Amino acid sequence: MRTIGFIGLGHMGGPMAANLVKAGHRVLGHDIVPELLAAAVDAGVAAPGSATATAAAADVVITMLPAGRQVLGLYADEGLLAAARPGTLFVDCSTIDVADARAAHAAAVAAGMRALDAPVSGGVVGAEAATLTFMAGGGAAEFAEAEPLLAAMGKKAVHCGGEGAGQAAKICNNMILGISMIAVSEAFVLGESLGLSHQALFDVASTASGQCWALTSNCPVPGPVPGSPANRDYRPGFAAPLMAKDLGLAARAARAGGVHTELGLRAAELYADFAADSGATEDFSGIIRAIRDASQKGGDQA
Numbered sequence: 103m104r105t106i107g108f109i110g111l112g113h114m115g116g117p118m119a120a121n122l123v124k125a126g127h128r129v130l131g132h133d134i135v136p137e138l139l140a141a142a143v144d145a146g147v148a149a150p151g152s153a154t155a156t157a158a159a160a161d162v163v164i165t166m167l168p169a170g171r172q173v174l175g176l177y178a179d180e181g182l183l184a185a186a187r188p189g190t191l192f193v194d195c196s197t198i199d200v201a202d203a204r205a206a207h208a209a210a211v212a213a214g215m216r217a218l219d220a221p222v223s224g225g226v227v228g229a230e231a232a233t234l235t236f237m238a239g240g241g242a243a244e245f246a247e248a249e250p251l252l253a254a255m256g257k258k259a260v261h262c263g264g265e266g267a268g269q270a271a272k273i274c275n276n277m278i279l280g281i282s283m284i285a286v287s288e289a290f291v292l293g294e295s296l297g298l299s300h301q302a303l304f305d306v307a308s309t310a311s312g313q314c315w316a317l318t319s320n321c322p323v324p325g326p327v328p329g330s331p332a333n334r335d336y337r338p339g340f341a342a343p344l345m346a347k348d349l350g351l352a353a354r355a356a357r358a359g360g361v362h363t364e365l366g367l368r369a370a371e372l373y374a375d376f377a378a379d380s381g382a383t384e385d386f387s388g389i390i391r392a393i394r395d396a397s398q399k400g401g402d403q404a
């Protein structure tokens with residue numbers, strides 16, 4: 103049994119920490135929102151009262167925070183690295199900029215700690231059901247040490263390479279997903295204008311070369327895939343602002359590396375606009391409605 107410090111007990115971190123408790127670990131936790139900390143305590147997490155007290159008593163410190171700013175801020179300015187015992191393993195599961203992830207690794211190592219970036223895919227449903235996929239970056243020994251903990255919170259963990267490789271895999275995957283959701287949505291709206299039923303297009307594309315997860319699991323029109331968010335008025339699922347965030351990270355990495363990701367950059371723009379407008383609380387598949395509106399087509403056609 104290891105003592106795990108868990109910092110950031112929000113939509114994802116709360117259920118992830120609860121699953122570590124269920125797996126028999128001693129979990130200490132902290133969040134700046136008292137209600138979230140109280141909910142974690144109800145789930146069996148102990149609350150030493152601060153992030154630094156949490157890190158000081160832990161063998162492994164897991165962070166699940168909004169962005170790189172909070173991760174780097176906690177590690178350095180808020181004294182997390184300084185408070186931990188030498189050699190403590192820091193596992194950051196947040197989705198952050200690759201450059202920030204590498205800076206976090208460097209800061210941890212400079213402070214005598216060890217580090218792994220391990221962002222996730224699978225959303226809140228996966229966090230609750232312990233079916234997340236982890237994409238890890240860092241040393242092989244650090245990955246091996248973290249693996250049993252990741253197994254308690256998810257169904258799969260892939261060691262993607264050195265520091266930052268987990269974040270790189272995450273943003274590359276989500277760039278594919280964002281672009282493919284727009285492609286599937288545009289195809290349905292074009293089909294509508296050509297008098298093609300949603301079911302007919304689905305039946306063809308789902309078994310032909312247009313097949314992809316955005317179509318067959320998260321289908322943006324109601325009907326063909328009963329469990330997709332389109333059947334519940336686009337309640338998330340994977341919220342559009344999170345897709346906008348991930349595409350923004352991919353766009354920044356592409357620009358920094360001089361990589362010509364024309365569709366990735368355009369997808370980032372479209373999702374930024376959608377998330378700032380009608381998509382603020384919707385699943386990312388709701389972008390089909392923005393595409394339909396822009397086409398001045400409107401209406402339900404099945």
Ligand SMILES: NC(=O)c1ccc[n+]([C@@H]2O[C@H](COP(=O)([O-])OP(=O)(O)OC[C@H]3O[C@@H](n4cnc5c(N)ncnc54)[C@H](O)[C@@H]3O)[C@@H](O)[C@H]2O)c1
Binds near residue numbers: 112114166226341
């Ligand atoms: N929600 C999803 O579906 C999903 C899916 C995959 C990845 N992610 C990624 O996971 C991360 C967390 O997402 P979330 O949906 O749980 O966000 P969230 O905002 O619900 O949780 C983040 C938590 O961090 C806490 N926090 C912020 N600064 C802190 C500090 N200095 N000290 C202690 N606590 C602090 C916040 O109070 C909040 O409770 C993000 O990076 C997100 O991109 C989310």
